[in-house]
Amino acid sequence: MKKQSINVKNKLGTSGKDSDKYFRPESKEELKKILEDYTDELTVIAGGTDLLVANYKNLYKIEKWLDLNWLDSFKEIKIFDDKVEIGSMVTHERLDKLDQIKEHFPVIQKAAADVGSPQIRSRGTIGGNIVTSSPAGDLLPTLLVYDAKLKIISKDGERIVDANDFFTGPKQNVLGDGELVEKIILPLEENKSKGAWVKVGKRKALVISSISLALNLVFDNDNKIKDARICVGSAAPVPLRIEKAEQSLKNKKIKKVNIAEIAQIVSDEISPIDDIRGTAEYRRKVAYNITKSALQEVINQ
């Protein structure tokens, strides 16, 4: 069948700021005012790639929208001597494509490249990924291996929380009513570091990971491992640092590391569940394998 031409009349008007159900602050001051007026009535939308899915066919039930997409300051990436600040509204696409991220935080870049699909990466944001706090959130393990801190703001002020302390359970975190993540602060390491990222799912694209692993090793001047961070996703209620494995990596040269031993520690330390994406047993086996392949990848770098 061919299309009949449909006559659609243009209506005059612009702005989008004329609704009492939809707020799009363009500055932090405006944002704070809105948070003051409507704290617990607001539904915050960042990229929308989780929110619109969760509320499919129920969007009309949302009373008041707070859209962070017009806050340019939340989209900034600032590079200082000792740290990089990533605004919470930076998209996965930008994290994937920006040279500075690739240079300083390659594990974040790789994880961002593995998120969803081009359509999801172009809208979904690092802040959204954090606040949704899914145990399978792709960026979360990578933030923990870089010792990220989160700057949280509210109408009353602001606070800094360690990413390691932010997540409290599946889709749960320390944010209170009216609190937002403004930026992610990543310390810049003076020493040389190498990292790896492994995501395992049933497909390559548009898949919620069955298990994922982020690895970051910092080396001292003698090429010994000065600091080690291993974090596993989808294997516990929150992204899980494997401190026991980290400890046994420290002060060793990478080539002297017993890879199988570290892999076994990771496999033993996680607390996975049986779910639609895999059994606990499967996840333990895969955790073992991906730990080995991640360490091997670092050795080969």
Place this chain on the structure above:
Amino acid sequence: MKISLTVNGEKRALDVKPETRLLDLIRDDLGLTGTKEGCGKGECGACTVIMNNKVVASCLVLAAQADGAEIKTIEGLGGKDKLHPLQQAFIEKGAVQCGFCIPGMIMSSKKLLDENINPSEEDIKRGLSGNICRCTGYVKIVDAVKEAAHKIKSGGEENV
């Protein structure tokens, strides 16, 4: 609430609700039904359009978020009088079966070729990884994108 945006080069001003999705605006308000809804959850890619030079699932964008944006849909690519090389290649390579995924496939391909006119097979697969074809005609779709790249390169700027 009132918003204005540019769709396929034409400036439009519309009245939308906060919960109106960009997809609904395109299909219902503007009558551009080439953009499809397959899942409503960003999984299938049938609703893919280009928004400010980015591919987006229009089912996951609020119309209000497209205020001031520049949108390109399948209808803006070329009509039957002057088909875009991608459209021509999809016809020639037999990449169209039921056709429901095709507008989204072509928009993702457009974005891919805009950025990289010499894509490898891997690049094409990654560029189209957000679009599902349930007739499973992927081989011919990849062939069509390669053919379109070839057409654009040999036809020069005017073809695009």
Place this chain on the structure above:
Amino acid sequence: MSKKYVGKDVLKVDAQDKVTGEAQYPSDLKFEDYLHVKIKRATYPHAILRDLDVSKAKQVEGVVDILTEKDYPDLNKFGLIIKDQPVLIKVGEKMRFMGDALAIIIAETEEAALKARDKIEVEVEKLEVMSNPQRALEKDAPTIHNDIGDLCTNYIDPDVGKQNILMDHHLEKGDVDKGFEEADFIVENEYQTQHIDQLPIQNEAGYALYDESNDVIKIWAASQWLHDTQADVAQAMNLPKEKVRIIQTAIGGAFGKKEDVSVHLHLALAARHTKRPVKLVYTREESMISQSKRHPLTIKAKTGVTNDGYLTAWEVKVIGDAGAYASSSPAVVHKGMYHCTGPYNVQNVRGDSYAVYTNNTYGGAMRGFGTTQMAFAYESQIDIIAHKLDMDPAQFRYQNAYDIGSTTPNGQKLGKSVNLKRTIESATDLAQWEGEISE
């Protein structure tokens, strides 16, 4: 065969409309002043509907009307092969799966229809939910369809309850008992396949319009069996066929899923009731819950084999989960059974198949129509046997492969175009297979 098209690229006639976005699928149509339709569906998979109160829902602003069985008590059941599916569930009768329709909500906006749907009050008396056909086959299992009579015609196994058997078939070729005696060893395994949704990217959708001038209901929808759907809608509404017109739109994929009636009947009722154009578009969830699936088959296979790698006998028992309504089950499940040996020569074959009602979403047609499930069973069985024989699985297949003159389990003698051996030769070549293949 004509050389005009075979082996040549042919430009598809509708491709241009599809690459430009011009092609119109059902949800792309637009009628002036149309109404939105939503369906209130079952609240429990197996239950007696005790009360259905739409009074609060009708008060939602924008609602035009809500139709229930009370408004149309004379509707007949529908279905592709067996008419066993009610258009709307009557108070006092049963809902048999989550897709059963309780009420048709007609409203000026989609939002009003959704709000009204939330306000419909349903009271049910819950019954045992049978999600597993093994349970439905037990003698003490509750009967899912009490009102259909004895559907089971060739009832064979005395140990199972027949009350939920929708269709059974028996297959016998050669002398199976003798075949097993001739075997050097016997391999027995059970295989289980799962529900699979056909998942066409375009969900079920359509418009309908009632033409008062000639009392005709027109339905624009994508359908695989246009004329069957027309006849089914007409008989369900007690109308002559010419009073129902189905106008085919572009079809956004189907793969068997659009053989069954979906939006058609509810749209027809709503259009005639309101005398305005009506539109119904399923969500993905609705499509998954209420429309057909590939049947899960439980396949018990027993195969007799000689030490030199030939098949002497093959026996299968097939249990198909038909779900709540018959749809294509009477054809699909036993078709699977008839393919039980795959493309391999076996002189002695026996099979029993049962299509069994459960409270799952019904099984229907999907690419392969029962044979793909069976392929999983016989190809696995072949590999397992080859392993036990310590024989190259390609060689094992090759020496048992169909050729001209082979007979299938149902006795069909293959007269031409039997290319399995050539296929195995080419495949092993292309795969650079290590083993040698010979007769």
